[in-house]
Amino acid sequence: MSNHQTLFRSVTDEELEQVLLVSVALNGMDVDPSAVAEMIRLVESASGEVVHQISQKRNRPDGGFFVGRGKAEEIAAESANLDLTTIVFNHNLSPGQVNRLEEITKCKVIDRTELILAIFAVQARTPQAKLRIELAQLGYMLPRLSGMWHHLDRLGAGIGTRGPGETQLEVDRRRARTRISSLERKLEAIDAGAKVRHSRREGMFSVAMAGYTNAGKSSLLNRLCDADVHSADRLFATLDTTSRRLELPDGGSVIVSDTVGFIEKLPKSLLSSFRSTLDVVREADLILLVADTADVDKRAKASTVIETLEKIGAGSIDRITVWNKCDLTEISGTEELAISALTGEGIDRLIELVQKKRRQALAWCRVKVNICNGELEYWIRKNSIVDSFVRDHNSGAVEIVCGLYLGLNHLRKKLGRQHSDWSVVPLFDLDKIQKGVQ
Numbered sequence: 001m002s003n004h005q006t007l008f009r010s011v012t013d014e015e016l017e018q019v020l021l022v023s024v025a026l027n028g029m030d031v032d033p034s035a036v037a038e039m040i041r042l043v044e045s046a047s048g049e050v051v052h053q054i055s056q057k058r059n060r061p062d063g064g065f066f067v068g069r070g071k072a073e074e075i076a077a078e079s080a081n082l083d084l085t086t087i088v089f090n091h092n093l094s095p096g097q098v099n100r101l102e103e104i105t106k107c108k109v110i111d112r113t114e115l116i117l118a119i120f121a122v123q124a125r126t127p128q129a130k131l132r133i134e135l136a137q138l139g140y141m142l143p144r145l146s147g148m149w150h151h152l153d154r155l156g157a158g159i160g161t162r163g164p165g166e167t168q169l170e171v172d173r174r175r176a177r178t179r180i181s182s183l184e185r186k187l188e189a190i191d192a193g194a195k196v197r198h199s200r201r202e203g204m205f206s207v208a209m210a211g212y213t214n215a216g217k218s219s220l221l222n223r224l225c226d227a228d229v230h231s232a233d234r235l236f237a238t239l240d241t242t243s244r245r246l247e248l249p250d251g252g253s254v255i256v257s258d259t260v261g262f263i264e265k266l267p268k269s270l271l272s273s274f275r276s277t278l279d280v281v282r283e284a285d286l287i288l289l290v291a292d293t294a295d296v297d298k299r300a301k302a303s304t305v306i307e308t309l310e311k312i313g314a315g316s317i318d319r320i321t322v323w324n325k326c327d328l329t330e331i332s333g334t335e336e337l338a339i340s341a342l343t344g345e346g347i348d349r350l351i352e353l354v355q356k357k358r359r360q361a362l363a364w365c366r367v368k369v370n371i372c373n374g375e376l377e378y379w380i381r382k383n384s385i386v387d388s389f390v391r392d393h394n395s396g397a398v399e400i401v402c403g404l405y406l407g408l409n410h411l412r413k414k415l416g417r418q419h420s421d422w423s424v425v426p427l428f429d430l431d432k433i434q435k436g437v438q
């Protein structure tokens with residue numbers, strides 16, 4: 001085990017096997033059963049099992065224990081009775097609260113953020129994902145290190161003395177910071193490589209899937225692009241980005257990307273260390289917001305996804321909401337797009353919509369040129385979607401209506417270099433173009 005790993009408490013499968021879940025409802029609200037169900041799924045996704053639950057309604061969190069002292073004592077008694085050593089809270093706790101709860105319960109206390117970080121750590125498969133999650137965990141643990149050494153501080157501290165805990169804390173902090181810098185450098189190098197690859201695809205219309213975890217994004221990528229991305233009925237099955245080309249019926253194509261899913265209160269440290277993984281969403285031309293239509297909480301979860309998109313700077317990108325898993329539930333008359341990645345229902349309509357958006361984003365024009373040789377025709381077909389191509393066989397002149405990927409100036413420059421008699425007129429109304437009116 002390398003040094004840095006001894007800095008933070010490791011959350012292993014074994015420790016999470018049997019868990020006591022504490023659900024606290026704040027502001028006088030009742031405990032929300034679907035939020036509890038989500039916590040249970042989170043525990044399961046970290047290879048654990050909730051064997052006992054305790055809940056409490058409070059107006060506001062208690063500064064000391066988050067729950068009241070009486071409740072903390074009840075939690076301690078229950079966990080001792082049931083021989084449990086791990087307690088999961090449905091909220092985020094301050095380092096001091098974790099400390100005090102661990103002291104009173106003699107158990108490991110894990111808050112929501114630490115649980116999500118643990119799932120990411122369990123699920124990370126690629127070296128990049130492993131580095132990112134380590135960075136996120138260190139970012140989370142650094143301010144908490146002092147709490148971990150708190151008990152040692154008290155043993156050795158006194159006026160004018162430096163306790164053994166304090167010294168160890170300083171050493172650990174320094175080690176953590178060194179490791180953070182080294183991880184950041186490694187990730188910067190990886191991200192720089194990804195940027196180069198990305199720029200090679202410039203001009204390709206990019207469609208990114210975004211959605212709550214487990215909504216079916218990876219299954220949809222597999223369905224659309226015949227990909228073989230791992231999909232599973234657990235939270236955060238995907239932690240990397242996979243991009244595939246989707247050929248459209250009109251001969252054009254787009255790049256579709258699947259990436260990490262979102263969840264309510266996605267930890268900040270994760271958002272920042274997975275920032276470049278999410279670039280694919282931030283830089284997309286179109287977002288497919290994939291939602292699980294069979295989920296009772298689907299509207300709230302879709303709102304969480306929209307809020308997260310705003311947080312990462314992708315809030316203003318054009319998007320289509322796709323209600324997946326329509327095979328599992330009756331769909332009432334709605335204008336929204338219902339699909340099933342499993343059965344393929346609605347997929348043709350989705351592809352049609354993507355194609356429409358893709359066509360709207362092109363720079364449409366009518367090109368006239370007195371002589372069109374094979375090289376020019378090849379260039380135009382490679383760099384645009386050709387709607388019509390009419391050649392006058394007597395004169396050799398052509399008239400083309402096409403949508404260019406990279407703007408009209410590329411074509412103007414090309415024609416200007418090689419031809420003397422040509423024109424490029426922009427066309428603005430796609431409907432009219434398609435009806436042959438403009």
Ligand SMILES: Nc1nc2c(ncn2[C@@H]2O[C@H](COP(=O)(O)OP(=O)(O)OP(=O)(O)O)[C@@H](O)[C@H]2O)c(=O)[nH]1
Pocket residue numbers: 211212213214215216217218219220230231232233234235236237238239259260261262324325326327328339340341342343
């Ligand atoms: N019945 C049904 N199940 C589906 C459908 N699409 C996906 N699933 C199931 O839903 C679960 C999650 O699917 P994924 O594709 O892994 O979901 P995801 O959005 O990629 O999830 P994360 O990567 O964890 O964020 C899997 O068990 C899939 O088999 C669908 O259309 N119908």
Ligand SMILES: [Mg+2]
Pocket residue numbers: 217218219230231237238258259
């Ligand atoms: Mg996935």
